[in-house]
Amino acid sequence: MNKKQKKWLKRILLALALFFTVMALDELGVLAGIFGEPGALYASFALYLIPYLIAGHDVLLKAWRNIRRGEAFDESFLMAVATIGAFAMIFFPETEPHMAEGAAVMLFYQVGELFQSYAVGKSRRSITALMDIRPDYANIEQDGQLTQVDPGEVPVGAVIVVQPGEKVPLDGVVLEGSSTLNTAALTGESLPRDVTDGDEIVSGCINMTGVLKIRTTKAFGESTVSKILELVENSSSHKSKSENFISKFARVYTPAVCAAALALAVLPPVVRLLAGLDGDWGTWLYRALSFLVVSCPCALVISIPLSFFGGIGGASKAGVLVKGSNYLEAMSQVQWVVMDKTGTLTEGVFHVEDIFPEEGFSEKELIEYAAMAENYSNHPISQSLKEAYGKAIDESLISGVEELAGKGVTAEVKGHKVAAGNKKLMADKTDFEGQLKEHSGGTQVYVAVDGKYAGCILLADKIKEDAYKAVAALKREGIQTVMLTGDSREVGEAVAERLGIDKVHAGLMPADKVRIVEDILHTKPEKKKVAFVGDGINDAPVLARVDVGIAMGALGSDAAIEAADMVIMEDQPSKISSMIHLSKKTMRIVYENIVFALGIKAAVLALSALGIVGLWAAVFADVGVSMLAVLNALRCLSSKVE
DSSP states (O other): OOHHHHHHHHHHHHHHHHHHHHHHHHHTTHHHHHHOTTHHHHHHHHHHHHHHHHHHHHHHHHHHHHHHTTOOOSHHHHHHHHHHHHHHGGGOTTSOOOHHHHHHHHHHHHHHHHHHHHHHHHHHHHHHGGGGGSOSOEEEEETTEEEEEOGGGOOTTOEEEEOTTOBOOSOEEEEEOOEEEEOHHHHOOOSOEEEOTTOEEOTTOEEOSSOEEEEEOSOGGGSHHHHHHHHHHHGGGSOOHHHHHHHHHHHHHHHHHHHHHHHHHHHHHHHHHHTTSOOOHHHHHHHHHHHHHHTOTHHHHHHHHHHHHHHHHHHHHTTEEESOHHHHHHHTTEEEEEEESTTTTEEEEEEEEEEEEOTTOOHHHHHHHHHHHTTTOOSHHHHHHHHHHOSOOOGGGEEEEEEETTTEEEEEETTEEEEEEOHHHHHHHOSOGGGOOOOOSSEEEEEEETTEEEEEEEEEEEEOHHHHHHHHHHHHTTOEEEEEOSSOHHHHHHHHHHHTOSEEEOSOOHHHHHHHHHHHHHHSOTTOEEEEEEOSSTTHHHHHHSSEEEEESOTTOHHHHHHOSEEEOSSOTTHHHHHHHHHHHHHHHHHHHHHHHHHHHHHHHHHHHTTSSOHHHHHHHHHHHHHHHHHHHGGGTTOOOO
């Protein structure tokens, strides 16, 4: 409990103690003995007002302020009207006094509100625990002394010092030192990560062991920690259809209930008077007040957003960031999961498996030409070719570099025109496509030198161990799996067969991925959704097009965080099926609360209108339903993404 909630609780406890004291004095006849009749009635009226005002003065003030702003119809208004009306029953001598019920309505309403506030706070803390990654300062060394400055004031390229126990305030590269990092707040992964000289490091991690000197590569506003915090802070703005429905429902429901209560208080007495009978105003006013108390929509207004908040919180604990409840709701309806191959299902770290030079070229020459041509590319294949070459590359020997998306690169290397890439590149840049030799078992990089076929380099990409678990779990959920890859059909089909993926599309350009996803979107049933899983950088157009875009292994990737609807910070595709399971559980709890709350309220509303139950039953129906709905909503928070 926070400070405000503790103060709130003390106020409620004081009001409850006074309430039961007054009730005891009234029921035992003490007030009648002191004040006589009707003095005892007015004494109890005054005494019940004390706990009523102690507990509910803030509700009355809020109702008054809302009325002045023209926003009268909310829970505070319903409670104010119902309780003031109960006290006003003293002016109807023909009816029993109801001051105790009036005070009790306000007291138990406040008990319910405090409970809901605590539940919301508990749920919110599960998400805002991520806020602990916000750095308070950055250490800059000046004249041999460490000076603490605001992270926002540190320029790109500056050197900062991070001591053991401190948060890494900015993204950068380790210049000096080695240490172990705690990345649990970002990834949900309990295992620490080791870093040393030359390693990239992202903000938000906690330095555990050694002193690190880091050269910053991003300003604070563009750093990983800032992107994540922005995502968390904005998650509540993307509301689900269920939440939007409840908000619209409450705006219509509350005025309708007030109108119904007014009609219940006025029309029956008027009809009785016209029939020549006693109006019995007090009885019908009492029924109308009970009707108002029961009709309070707190259970729905609180429990539905709380259910989604709990679901998002459960995901965040495991390092899965959800940008809003609308995406959590959409995830529960996913029937197709479309996945990129490289970096999602496979390690994305290629290694040279074999080299097949043509006559006139050696293996060494083939690797050299390929590595130098690919020198300026950041593609995983390019990186693996440079690693296989294993030497420092003299960039003065390279010119005229052109990278063709989905095909490869061309460049002038040592005065020779070199093309390195797939069959599509060879078809575009050479006239010997028919001479290309197929080599199974991996991705083929063909190399041409001065228009002559020089040979083929075979690269292999390892399937992630977690990918087997991920696909098996999706199939158990009844999800259709589709894999997209720019690799050859042979490579794509081999990976798909090993994983058990339903369908594979290979040899794709970036635009082809969008086209295939569009086809699935156009042919699927209306209520079913399509999710796409990619690295968030190369696949941004597809991520933006599908119902749910999921960035995979996105720690430190700005593009992933911005493009996707969900971000799995750790490189674990199995969390996709876990998120589907979590979203279905969340939606099940949401629907349970809607049916339960509306069902109970409809029944008690009818009984109140008929005079079968009174204010006491109304109080317990309202507060009890709200508490049970909130407790049910908190089950979402206990859900885990494995």
